[in-house]
Amino acid sequence: MKSIFLITTVLFLSLLLTAQQDPKAKNILDEVSAKSRTFKTISADFVFSMENKVMSINEKNDGAIKLKGQKYFVDLPGAGVKVYSNGKTIWNYMKKGNQVTISTIEDAGSELMDPSSLFSIYEKGFTSKFIAEKNVGGKPVYQIDLFPDNKEYDVSKISIEINKTTMMIQSAQLFGTDGNIYGIVVKKMETDKDFPDGEFTFDPSKFPDVEIIDLR
Numbered sequence: 001m002k003s004i005f006l007i008t009t010v011l012f013l014s015l016l017l018t019a020q021q022d023p024k025a026k027n028i029l030d031e032v033s034a035k036s037r038t039f040k041t042i043s044a045d046f047v048f049s050m051e052n053k054v055m056s057i058n059e060k061n062d063g064a065i066k067l068k069g070q071k072y073f074v075d076l077p078g079a080g081v082k083v084y085s086n087g088k089t090i091w092n093y094m095k096k097g098n099q100v101t102i103s104t105i106e107d108a109g110s111e112l113m114d115p116s117s118l119f120s121i122y123e124k125g126f127t128s129k130f131i132a133e134k135n136v137g138g139k140p141v142y143q144i145d146l147f148p149d150n151k152e153y154d155v156s157k158i159s160i161e162i163n164k165t166t167m168m169i170q171s172a173q174l175f176g177t178d179g180n181i182y183g184i185v186v187k188k189m190e191t192d193k194d195f196p197d198g199e200f201t202f203d204p205s206k207f208p209d210v211e212i213i214d215l216r
Helices: 002-011 023-036
Strands: 041-052 057-068 071-076 081-085 089-094 099-104 126-136 139-148 155-163 169-176 181-191 211-214
Touching: 023 126, 023 139, 126 155
Parallel strands: 099 211
Antiparallel strands: 041 057, 041 181, 057 071, 071 081, 081 089, 089 099, 126 139, 139 155, 155 169, 169 181
C-alpha cells in the first residue's frame, strides 16, 4: 500500500517549496500550486508503474483517484486495491482475501503516503531544481526534480513533468531508497466535478462477507 500512496500523492503534488529553492523551479511550482488550489475537486485516470531492475520487476496498472478537500478515493482495479478516506479514517480494501483494514489518519504513517496532505507537503523538506524544458508526446513540458532535505521520506528524488500549457502535472517518477522506481502518467484529468461525500467512505454492505480489521 505504501507505494500506492506515495505515487498518488506525487500525482497532484502542488509544490511551493520554501528553502534553498531554484528560483525558476519555484516560480513554476508556485503557479501550479495556485491553480490547483482553485479546484473544489480533482479526479484523474492514470497509469501506475513500479520497476526494480535488480529484482527484475516491471509492473503497470491503470488507476483512478478522486480528491475533495481532505477526502480521497484511490482505485487500482488491476491490483484489486481500493483506498477510501473521509479525512479522519482510512479504509484499505484488498480484493484478494476480501479484507479491509481500518486506521486513522494519525496512524497511517508518513505524510507523503497521504493524498490529503498533497497541498501542504511541499512545506516540509524538499528542495527543487529546474532541469529542462522539452517536448514529450508532442506537448511542451517543464521537468523539475525534488530532493528531500532529510530522511523522513524513503525517497532519493522525485522527478515531475508539468504541462506548460495547462500548468498541471503530467507525469512523475519517485525513486525509492529501496531501489524501487514508482511512476505515474496522467491519461485524463477533470476538475470541479460533484462527488458525494459517501464516495470517500467504505460501505461494507457493498462487499459481502468482507473481513474487517479495525486498528483504531
